[in-house]
Amino acid sequence: MITFDHTTKTYEGGVTAVNNVDFTVEEGSIVVLLGPSGCGKTTLLRMVNRLESITDGRIIIDGQNSMELNQIELRRKIGYVIQSNGLFPNMTIEENVMIVPDLLGWSKKEKRDRFHTLMELIGLNPKEYRKRYPHELSGGQQQRIGVVRALAADPPVMLMDEPFGALDPIIREKIQEEFLQIQREVKKTILFVSHDIDEAIKMADKIVLLRGGEIMQFDTPSEMLAHPKNDFVVQFFGKDRAIRSLSLHTVKDLQDNIGLVDFDETIHDTKTININQDLRNTLSMLMNQEADQVIVTDNNDHKLGAVTIDLVQKYLHFEIKGKPAASQKG
């Protein structure tokens, strides 16, 4: 758990990058720091592992004031991932991934075992990559390595500064999924910087929306989309916030709340969609008119019913005007 308690940062030149910020990242959850460039996201993040000093207020990590901890030990207990992956070009992939365990004095055997486990987590063959160097890997692979390096010594807390920001959209989405999958298993307490609204909605349990170093709103993505607290929040998420909010819901949510329609056996031009697909993708599929009928299937490919634009619209209406959003991503 990370708690920001009236945390303020003023740089030497007099710029107040973070102003009196108060919020908590609950154990095992992802909080995304979101906001326009220069709003203080990176500064706030770097104060946690003391790469930046704290001008005023406190940061409490798992019950301890960060300033009272040894800063080297503190950093070794916090996974840190940056946009430009920050891999050391002079070290092999194994040396890179095992840097923190190495600094902590793990044995050779412990390190090798851990390396295998981690590489399997991201679907890279440990034997094949062990002796390679960062420049021999693709951008996506380097970023994956950057992520598992942060996980290497199993730190309770992770800081991620636009970790997927430099990747092209297709790979980015894939790695986001992959990372959420990993997070479901490892349940780290994560502070995640992003300037990408869709990424924030997808990754966050809660979003901190910042402007000029101040918190504009601290809420779950669905709450923030459904009930923006002020004009800045409304403007920031833009006109299509209703559509964006659909990515927080699945076909299953729609089925549970308003039900599907029966499918028509006589229509031949059909496509199927998994019940766990999100509604934003579902809507895109419907709007693109990829087929005359979209049939919903469960994980065993049983047909459950059909989904239509009308249904999605109804659901949206029900969600935004009715009760607050029900379900979160898995």
Next chain:
Amino acid sequence: MQEWIRFLDVNAPRILQLTIEHAMLVGLAIIVALIIGVPLGIYLTTNEYLAGTVLQVASITLTIPSIALFGVMIPVFSMINQGIGFVPAFVALVLYSQLPIIRNTYTAIKNVSPEMRDAAVGVGMKTYQRLLRVEIPNALPVIMAGIRTAVVLNIGIGVIAAYIGAGGLGVLITQGISRGDNYLIISGSLAVAFLAMIADGILLLIQKRYTPKGIAN
């Protein structure tokens, strides 16, 4: 050709001995220059103010004509009865090597990308760990380039050391000039050139051997 053979027949052992003397003088000066210059270069990356001054002074040192610097050494070291010979020549060579070594070390470490440094600090490296594991390995090619420059420079300047009685290949050349003996002059000059090429070649091999594979491209 006949004459060359006769010349070498008589002088080869002496040429070889002077070459060794020359290499020893330059080698020792470089070792001491490294012991001073590399840590100083690294330290300067943490002290901008001092860096400007030191690099300035080192630059000026290199612009002093070598014969003048050797000249200045004589009265200074006379005070400890070492006015001529090995000591003043050695000190002059150490001074001349400082600029390429300090400057390249300083620049190389400075040029390590801020993200990489940030990552090193972020994963919890102490300052010396960051230097040894990240900054120096990544700066090594540029530091080595500075060392090679210093070695070649010193092998050339070392010729002047003969004028203050420090021996080396300069002896052949100065004797050749005073006696009007072209064989001496030419053999001395060629020996200097060979020595420089061989030294540079060896250092290049060392550089290749110790440059981390991940950055050698």
